[in-house]
Amino acid sequence: MKILVLGGDGYLGWPTALHLSQAGHDVAVLDNFHRRQYDFELGVESLTPIDTLQGRVEAWREVSGHQLGMYIGDLTDADFTYHVIRDFGPDAVVHFAEQRAAPYSMIDRKHAVYTQVNNVVGNLNLMYAIAEIDPSIHLVKLGTMGEYGTPNIDIEEGWLEVEHKGRKDRMLYPKKPGSFYHLSKVHDSHNIEFACRIWGLAATDLNQGVVYGQQTAETMLDERLLTRLDYDAVFGTVLNRFVIQAVLGQPLTVYGNGSQTRGMIDIRDTVRCIQLACENPAERGEFRVFNQITEWMSVQQIAETVERCFPGEVTLEHLENPRVEQEDHYYKVTHTSLLELGLQPHLLSDTLISSLFDVVKQYAHRVRPEALRPTVTWRNPGLDKS
Amino acid sequence: MKILVLGGDGYLGWPTALHLSQAGHDVAVLDNFHRRQYDFELGVESLTPIDTLQGRVEAWREVSGHQLGMYIGDLTDADFTYHVIRDFGPDAVVHFAEQRAAPYSMIDRKHAVYTQVNNVVGNLNLMYAIAEIDPSIHLVKLGTMGEYGTPNIDIEEGWLEVEHKGRKDRMLYPKKPGSFYHLSKVHDSHNIEFACRIWGLAATDLNQGVVYGQQTAETMLDERLLTRLDYDAVFGTVLNRFVIQAVLGQPLTVYGNGSQTRGMIDIRDTVRCIQLACENPAERGEFRVFNQITEWMSVQQIAETVERCFPGEVTLEHLENPRVEQEDHYYKVTHTSLLELGLQPHLLSDTLISSLFDVVKQYAHRVRPEALRPTVTWRNPGLDKS
Numbered sequence: 001m002k003i004l005v006l007g008g009d010g011y012l013g014w015p016t017a018l019h020l021s022q023a024g025h026d027v028a029v030l031d032n033f034h035r036r037q038y039d040f041e042l043g044v045e046s047l048t049p050i051d052t053l054q055g056r057v058e059a060w061r062e063v064s065g066h067q068l069g070m071y072i073g074d075l076t077d078a079d080f081t082y083h084v085i086r087d088f089g090p091d092a093v094v095h096f097a098e099q100r101a102a103p104y105s106m107i108d109r110k111h112a113v114y115t116q117v118n119n120v121v122g123n124l125n126l127m128y129a130i131a132e133i134d135p136s137i138h139l140v141k142l143g144t145m146g147e148y149g150t151p152n153i154d155i156e157e158g159w160l161e162v163e164h165k166g167r168k169d170r171m172l173y174p175k176k177p178g179s180f181y182h183l184s185k186v187h188d189s190h191n192i193e194f195a196c197r198i199w200g201l202a203a204t205d206l207n208q209g210v211v212y213g214q215q216t217a218e219t220m221l222d223e224r225l226l227t228r229l230d231y232d233a234v235f236g237t238v239l240n241r242f243v244i245q246a247v248l249g250q251p252l253t254v255y256g257n258g259s260q261t262r263g264m265i266d267i268r269d270t271v272r273c274i275q276l277a278c279e280n281p282a283e284r285g286e287f288r289v290f291n292q293i294t295e296w297m298s299v300q301q302i303a304e305t306v307e308r309c310f311p312g313e314v315t316l317e318h319l320e321n322p323r324v325e326q327e328d329h330y331y332k333v334t335h336t337s338l339l340e341l342g343l344q345p346h347l348l349s350d351t352l353i354s355s356l357f358d359v360v361k362q363y364a365h366r367v368r369p370e371a372l373r374p375t376v377t378w379r380n381p382g383l384d385k386s
Numbered sequence: 387m388k389i390l391v392l393g394g395d396g397y398l399g400w401p402t403a404l405h406l407s408q409a410g411h412d413v414a415v416l417d418n419f420h421r422r423q424y425d426f427e428l429g430v431e432s433l434t435p436i437d438t439l440q441g442r443v444e445a446w447r448e449v450s451g452h453q454l455g456m457y458i459g460d461l462t463d464a465d466f467t468y469h470v471i472r473d474f475g476p477d478a479v480v481h482f483a484e485q486r487a488a489p490y491s492m493i494d495r496k497h498a499v500y501t502q503v504n505n506v507v508g509n510l511n512l513m514y515a516i517a518e519i520d521p522s523i524h525l526v527k528l529g530t531m532g533e534y535g536t537p538n539i540d541i542e543e544g545w546l547e548v549e550h551k552g553r554k555d556r557m558l559y560p561k562k563p564g565s566f567y568h569l570s571k572v573h574d575s576h577n578i579e580f581a582c583r584i585w586g587l588a589a590t591d592l593n594q595g596v597v598y599g600q601q602t603a604e605t606m607l608d609e610r611l612l613t614r615l616d617y618d619a620v621f622g623t624v625l626n627r628f629v630i631q632a633v634l635g636q637p638l639t640v641y642g643n644g645s646q647t648r649g650m651i652d653i654r655d656t657v658r659c660i661q662l663a664c665e666n667p668a669e670r671g672e673f674r675v676f677n678q679i680t681e682w683m684s685v686q687q688i689a690e691t692v693e694r695c696f697p698g699e700v701t702l703e704h705l706e707n708p709r710v711e712q713e714d715h716y717y718k719v720t721h722t723s724l725l726e727l728g729l730q731p732h733l734l735s736d737t738l739i740s741s742l743f744d745v746v747k748q749y750a751h752r753v754r755p756e757a758l759r760p761t762v763t764w765r766n767p768g769l770d771k772s
Contacts, residue, residue, distance in 0.1 A: 171560035
């Protein structure tokens with residue numbers, strides 16, 4: 001298949017592109033390098049040194065013999081988006097190309113507005129480009145488990161059978177997202193469901209859990225193929241951050257009492273899930289939602305798992321939770337669709353964490369420790385108030 | 387109370403400002419005149435001749451002795467929005483200032499993007515201004531019944547008690563909106579609910595039905611106080627449009643089989659509902675939703691009502707439905723909250739329609755009849771495809 005990976009220079013977009021290419025698909029990547037730009041703004045960088053996109057693409061050609069297409073530009077530029085869809089002519093578009101950090105969206109008003117405009121407009125342009133140029137293109141869109149919040153009922157895969165006053169309907173699952181970033185994904189989901197209904201687009205919305213890990217079979221082939229690893233409190237995801245804190249001998253910073261629960265997934269399963277979604281497309285007119293997680297744990301349990309695996313002293317430090325979220329809550333998630341398509345999960349294990357310790361140790365000298373402390377708080381509408 | 391009416395130059399914003407002023411409140415209006423601009427783009431104008439905002443404000447001072455504050459600018463300009471909230475210091479902000487026509491949002495990609503960015507960013511800026519400057523300001527936000535779509539269960543007021551697999555939760559009512567405009571309002575509602583949760587804002591979301599009528603007690607006091615009346619297929623609401631078609635001797639254009647149902651409300655009840663919402667504010671942290679309708683009818687029934695009332699020959703013409711919507715569907719709406727606050731509805735009556743006939747006859751020479759025919763279609767992603 002011809003598969004276009006939007007955000008193909010990012011933490012997950014890059015390994016996904018390699019995985020799809022290795023599986024024999026004709027792959028192109030698209031990126032505007034906003035993710036690298038956020039690092040300059042925040043004064044941090046990926047723990048792992050990453051090559052330029054051009055260097056990575058060349059390295060992959062040398063290592064694998066496969067050529068990746070490359071498009072450099074911004075989805076909010078509709079002319080560019082239409083050009084790419086026409087020029088590459090994909091069967092499927094995998095859409096990672098959004099601002100993806102909840103804390104970044106909560107810095108202040110400008111970051112909230114940027115996040116929602118960037119994500120919603122990029123996605124609208126993509127939907128229109130598909131609808132106008134080739135509505136048979138399968139849209140594989142990355143969402144997040146954080147769209148659901150923590151309801152007191154089971155989280156189903158995007159839709160809910162509702163019975164009310166003796167009548168029934170199948171409805172979109174009600175969302176209670178936890179940041180302006182998570183809200184942007186809810187907006188996208190509603191827009192895509194509508195496009196499926198009126199234009200007959202085929203879409204898969206992947207509500208992904210927190211991703212952990214750094215290496216996939218493909219990125220391990222050459223150092224130039226490394227994907228980024230974010231450790232800072234804005235872009236670093238929880239397990240990766242805890243591993244880095246353990247290696248540095250810093251306390252693992254648990255927000256609140258730590259009983260808040262996160263759906264999780266190994267990076268190797270992420271790339272496999274995307275492959276499964278592409279190779280088993282949604283029907284025309286179908287808005288299909290998969291919960292892309294393999295297990296869930298409380299933040300406290302994640303910290304204790306890292307503590308148990310680490311060959312040395314580890315302490316936990318409970319910080320006041322910068323987020324506004326429920327800490328003690330029910331959490332049960334249905335996630336059968338990807339298993340039925342053939343996913344064989346890598347559950348969180350000591351082995352995974354140990355391999356992550358090795359990566360982190362190799363690059364620990366690159367860490368700016370102060371960037372591990374949270375500075376963005378949900379209760380205050382802005383850091384820079386006049 | 388000090389009440390700021392955003393979109394105070396529009397069809398409903400203007401009569402609402404007068405009504406609140408007449409009720410003794412200290413009122414200011416804000417507008418960017420985008421609504422007048424759409425008329426230039428579409429080559430139409432309000433059936434009723436409307437004065438400039440400056441002329442209207444002066445006329446109201448002469449007629450009533452009350453001074454309205456006036457702010458000219460755009461909510462997507464955050465500096466302006468913050469300035470107005472600081473300068474006027476309202477107790478309540480009534481937010482009508484959004485692009486409000488479903489067909490306008492469906493013209494093509496640019497209009498869809500404009501509608502969502504304009505509405506979502508204006509509302510985000512307003513939420514942040516309230517949160518940073520004075521979080522006790524009550525946000526009274528205009529939504530639409532079109533956010534719900536036509537579910538097969540009763541439509542409740544914004545929230546739904548869900549029972550699922552033996553567990554219960556109170557969740558946001560699942561939405562299935564019918565255009566990119568309606569989607570923008572769903573996005574707003576999610577953003578506001580979140581702001582109530584994290585910042586303790588007090589908000590009332592008014593999901594309004596299709597408004598009909600043109601005169602309120604205040605606009606009738608002087609011709610310079612007239613509000614606009616849109617008859618074109620893009621901005622004209624269904625009953626108003628049918629009345630104009632009847633007066634012109636044109637067939638009433640019913641889309642599809644006409645069995646699709648609309649929640650409705652008289653313009654005199656709209657202004658009263660806003661007053662009731664302002665005078666009985668939401669609690670801090672509360673996201674309160676009212677369904678602002680008084681009755682519902684199918685489009686066919688609306689056409690037949692106009693036909694019955696009109697003193698002359700009327701024909702109905704069924705056009706292919708330009709929208710993608712269910713035509714034969716269940717429709718039952720809970721709308722008790724505003725009644726409990728004291729609303730005494732004006733139900734659709736022959737008297738109302740007759741008074742509307744009189745207004746229309748007076749200005750019928752201003753109509754461009756071709757503007758009554760629908761040109762925007764939901765199934766096609768754009769009118770201007772290259």
